[in-house]
Amino acid sequence: MQQPPTLSRPGPSRRFSIAPMMEYTDRHFRYFARLISHHALLYTEMVTTGAILQGDRERFLAYSPEEQPLALQLGGSHAQDLAQCARLAEQAGYAEVNLNVGCPSDRVQNNLIGACLMAHPQLVVDAVKAMLDACSIPVTVKHRIGINGRDSYEQLVDFVGQVHEAGCESFIVHARIAILEGLSPKENREIPPLRYEVVQQLKKDFPQLEIILNGGLTDLEVMQQQMQTLDGVMVGREAYHNPWLLAQVDQRLYDDDHPVPSRIEVLQALRPYIAEHIARGGVMHHVTRHILGLFQGLPGARHFRRQLSTEIHRTEQPLAFYDQLVEDMAERIRPQDCSL
Ligand SMILES: Cc1cc2nc3c(=O)[nH]c(=O)nc-3n(C[C@H](O)[C@H](O)[C@H](O)COP(=O)(O)O)c2cc1C
Structure with missing residues (x-):
């Protein structure tokens, strides 16, 4: 398996993670998932900066200690708000804070949240810098391989290059583009074709970065193959709908032979x-x-x-x-x- 690059803020292992999913990966699901895999890195649902800063902060940040290692995913684009939330995430004990640059929903586009930010790399750069300054836990970015109108490989390299220069070292890449007009979020997870080879190429061009593959992964064999050259996999729907997949994760991806409960x-x-x-x-x-x-x-x-x-x-x-x-x-x- 690929040896992960040395990161300045190592944080939790990202070899296998369960994707952030609204309505799915709430604290109850996460607690349940942790009963099956000790090692899988868990992500919260996306929480907007507005929800944390103007809403019921305690509720939005609450989790059970058993869920660790646990990352908070933020939705937002205002650097200072994101920085404040990153600080709160660290204070609340999260192992990582992740910025959502992959969600295609209309509702979030109106507020410049999610995949539409790929068209505004400078906003992501400013956000990542401010978040890194505000906390000492790792700051990671989850994004697509492009969006309609900005879907060339050069543009992807430009995006990742700029965000890396801002200090981000771990990128979780959903291996399809998002089409920001005309497709529902669900269609945007199914219709644009998966292109794992683009993520593989990205790793070749940025060997010093941690590159995690996301999108359409259902089979541990395939995940292990991808991990010959990539640093980890993030699994969403399959982990939710077929959670027993997690029963093999510790042994096969972390070489940990502890007994798995039935x-x-x-x-x-x-x-x-x-x-x-x-x-x-x-x-x-x-x-x-x-x-x-x-x-x-x-x-x-x-x-x-x-x-x-x-x-x-x-x-x-x-x-x-x-x-x-x-x-x-x-x-x-x-x-x-x-x-x-
Ligand atoms: C119900 C649902 C909700 C989702 N919510 C989020 C979210 O809050 N943040 C995010 O970055 N991605 C979200 N996603 C996308 C997933 O994180 C993941 O990128 C996508 O499902 C592809 O991975 P998969 O094929 O393994 O499911 C969501 C996906 C689903 C199915």
Whole structure:
């Protein structure tokens, strides 16, 4: 596997990370994911500078210590606001702060957040400089290989070169362009073709930078192949919809052979967290909505999904319902699958 370059702010390993995803990678999903992989680097959903500086700051920055290593992803373009948020991220104990330059949504474009910033490298340069000055944790940038109208390789090199000169050493590259008009965010994750070779070329041209590949990765074999020359992979949808993928990450990507809990043990380990969430006035579904894919591909997967997406709303005793479901699932899956 590729040896990562020496970075001036090393921070957490980015060999494998779970992508920031709005509505998906909230603290409950992250807690659940951490029960399966010790090493995967986790990212928050994007939080805008406005939400932190003018909103309920504590809520937006809150996480459980077990989630570490954990990075905060920021959305914004105003250097001083981003700097202030980077400082708050460090104070809150985040291991990294990441700037979103990849999200194509209209809502965020209107505020100059996300992929549209690729057309304004100077704003990203100013932001990164200010963030680096304001904190001592690593500042990373997540971006696309281009946007419509600015999608040549030279323009990508110009963008990465400028942001690197500002001090950023780690780039997470979603290997497709974003089309800022006419496509929904979902279409922008599916229609522009994936071009891993562009990210590979970027690493060749900037060997001193840490380059992490993102986009369409589902298979650990392919990830390992890509990591022959790239420094790491970031996985979004597959990690969410098929979280058992994480069960092999520590062993295959981090050479860590600690015993992996079974799916049933993961459910058992999640129970006290759910109980505490309920005791604080929370709703069980807010946690369990993230675990629907745990049994993907196994007998009982549909039952599990259905119980947690539909039947759950009929119960008045959520923890008893959960315990029963865990028992059902232990019976339904064959014993050898329990340990997979
Ligand atoms: C539901 C959803 C929400 C997302 N929200 C964010 C976000 O907040 N910030 C961001 O940088 N990317 C966001 N993304 C993009 C992912 O981080 C990732 O770049 C993209 O899904 C491609 O990776 P994948 O093919 O492994 O899913 C989101 C993706 C999805 C599916």
